[in-house]
Amino acid sequence: MICQNCNKNDATxxxxxxxxxxxxxxxxCSDCARSLGYGEAFxxxxxxxxxLLGELLSSNxxxxxxxxxxxxxxxxxxxxxxxxxxxxAECYAVFYDRLLPTLNKIHGKTSYMxxxxxxxxxxxxxxxSLDELKNALSEAIERQxxxxxxxxxxxxxxxVREGGAL
Amino acid sequence: xxAKWYLGTGAQNDVxxxxxxxxxxxxxxxxxxxxxxxxxxLKVNSIIKGAADSIQDYxxxxxxxxxxxxxxxxxxxxxxxxSPEFASSRDGRALLLTEDESVSxxxxxxxxxxxxxxxxxxxxxxxYRTASIIEKELSSKLDFAFxxxxxxxxxxxxxxxxGMKASVVLHLPALVSTSQIxxxxxxxxxxxxxxxxxxxxxxxxxxxxxxxxxxITLGISERAAIENLKSIALQIAAQExxxxxxxxxxxxxxxxxxxxYGVLKYARLIDTSEFMDLISLVRLGAVKGIIxxxxxxxxxxxxxxxxATISLSVDRPLDRxxxxxxxxxxxxxTL
Ligand SMILES: [Zn+2]
Ligand SMILES: [Zn+2]
Numbered sequence: 001m002i003c004q005n006c007n008k009n010d011a012t013x014x015x016x017x018x019x020x021x022x023x024x025x026x027x028x029c030s031d032c033a034r035s036l037g038y039g040e041a042f043x044x045x046x047x048x049x050x051x052l053l054g055e056l057l058s059s060n061x062x063x064x065x066x067x068x069x070x071x072x073x074x075x076x077x078x079x080x081x082x083x084x085x086x087x088x089a090e091c092y093a094v095f096y097d098r099l100l101p102t103l104n105k106i107h108g109k110t111s112y113m114x115x116x117x118x119x120x121x122x123x124x125x126x127x128x129s130l131d132e133l134k135n136a137l138s139e140a141i142e143r144q145x146x147x148x149x150x151x152x153x154x155x156x157x158x159x160v161r162e163g164g165a166l
Numbered sequence: 167x168x169a170k171w172y173l174g175t176g177a178q179n180d181v182x183x184x185x186x187x188x189x190x191x192x193x194x195x196x197x198x199x200x201x202x203x204x205x206x207x208l209k210v211n212s213i214i215k216g217a218a219d220s221i222q223d224y225x226x227x228x229x230x231x232x233x234x235x236x237x238x239x240x241x242x243x244x245x246x247x248x249s250p251e252f253a254s255s256r257d258g259r260a261l262l263l264t265e266d267e268s269v270s271x272x273x274x275x276x277x278x279x280x281x282x283x284x285x286x287x288x289x290x291x292x293x294y295r296t297a298s299i300i301e302k303e304l305s306s307k308l309d310f311a312f313x314x315x316x317x318x319x320x321x322x323x324x325x326x327x328x329g330m331k332a333s334v335v336l337h338l339p340a341l342v343s344t345s346q347i348x349x350x351x352x353x354x355x356x357x358x359x360x361x362x363x364x365x366x367x368x369x370x371x372x373x374x375x376x377x378x379x380x381x382i383t384l385g386i387s388e389r390a391a392i393e394n395l396k397s398i399a400l401q402i403a404a405q406e407x408x409x410x411x412x413x414x415x416x417x418x419x420x421x422x423x424x425x426x427y428g429v430l431k432y433a434r435l436i437d438t439s440e441f442m443d444l445i446s447l448v449r450l451g452a453v454k455g456i457i458x459x460x461x462x463x464x465x466x467x468x469x470x471x472x473x474a475t476i477s478l479s480v481d482r483p484l485d486r487x488x489x490x491x492x493x494x495x496x497x498x499x500t501l
Contacts, residue, residue, distance in 0.1 A: 073197040075201065084323075089192060092316060106324050107383075107385060111385055112317035113384075115387070115388060116314075132388075135390070148394065
């Protein structure tokens with residue numbers, strides 16, 4: 001098998017891993033593995049995800065000496081890359097563009113599909129909304145999980161019949 | 167004295183021991199815990215405690231971890247009320263806990279808020295409902311860090327999105343003894359879930375107890391993640407049941423169960439690891455109707471016999487032998 005990164009050398013490192021829900025097979029030659037920061041991080045379970053994240057972040061940051069800091073908490077991108085921890089909520093906004101490639105690598109998908117915080121005043125919304133169910137249904141179909149899709153379709157029909165949320 | 171959640175019996179309890187939902191949330195205007203000093207952490211604790219106290223249907227006991235002994239904190243971890251990470255450093259951390267221990271909120275762990283709801287048996291929908299009721303109550307008082315594209319923001323970017331981790335603890339003695347578990351762990355990981363020992367890792371999981379959890383938090387709704395977990399859990403439970411049926415065809419299985427019961431009933435010294443091996447067999451026998459014991463009783467025993475928890479049942483520190491002796495005595499009394 002040929003290395004997926006350089007398409008040149010023989011791949012010596014074969015990894016099956018889940019990148020936030022999506023199974024991905026990675027085949028790399030030893031040179032590419034090292035330069036991409038996949039060192040020992042994948043050989044065992046000893047290292048935490050935070051460490052892996054640090055490696056991914058710093059591999060995106062080759063040579064850029066731009067050390068901007070988050071105005072809210074003072075953390076720099078280099079420091080985040082080092083310990084894999086965001087300093088505060090504002091860090092996400094400040095470093096969003098630089099984080100995005102890494103977030104993509106980790107999560108596979110970067111569109112949020114979960115519940116949203118209620119805006120003050122309007123509570124009493126049903127705990128599972130029709131929209132949520134519809135989203136889940138299209139996800140299930142996309143993943144070809146038809147058993148789940150059937151169960152979601154039943155729940156949607158039920159909700160519609162009850163006239164609960166439209 | 168209020169009955170603890172684990173004294174109840176739940177659905178699918180021949181295989182499913184308990185269910186939990188975790189939600190991670192952070193205050194919008196405060197740096198994440200790793201960037202807070204001690205006074206700032208204490209302030210975060212008191213803000214969240216204030217919001218939790220205003221919830222009408224749930225009342226929480228509040229404890230600063232600093233005020234508890236090391237054994238008390240480790241015992242909380244053994245009972246899965248706090249994470250081992252939380253127990254490892256006590257400064258500036260606090261716990262909100264309901265009397266029945268079904269709802270706990272860790273303050274200043276990896277995130278400002280780690281809410282956990284734990285129920286006996288297979289109860290993902292119920293646990294999620296409770297967790298979201300409490301989360302909504304909290305969010306009506308607190309402003310959570312949230313982004314339309316990324317969801318709830320967390321200190322560790324791998325946890326952002328729904329910030330939800332749903333788990334079921336499964337008792338899988340037959341899949342372990344027929345060596346199917348390793349393959350299952352690999353298969354499950356391809357489906358966006360993780361399966362790992364609840365006490366101890368991999369095939370060396372003590373008591374054949376495994377925790378099945380979702381690992382996806384972005385690009386999937388809470389509902390879809392729960393439905394996905396539910397369907398895989400039921401498939402594993404079905405696999406375990408048919409492996410048990412095979413196992414019971416060999417007379418040696420029944421023999422091993424009775425021997426395990428015999429040792430537990432008469433031993434004078436027993437350590438945690440041997441206890442967990444034997445109680446796992448006894449549970450298998452109890453579910454089958456061979457041993458006359460209630461599952462809830464067995465679960466309670468598994469929790470109470472962990473090293474720190476057992477030390478707490480007497481008012482002084484115990485050395486290893488004393489602890490093993492006390493464990494054997496308490497087990498005899500229960501059986
Ligand atoms: Zn290469
Ligand atoms: Zn910041």
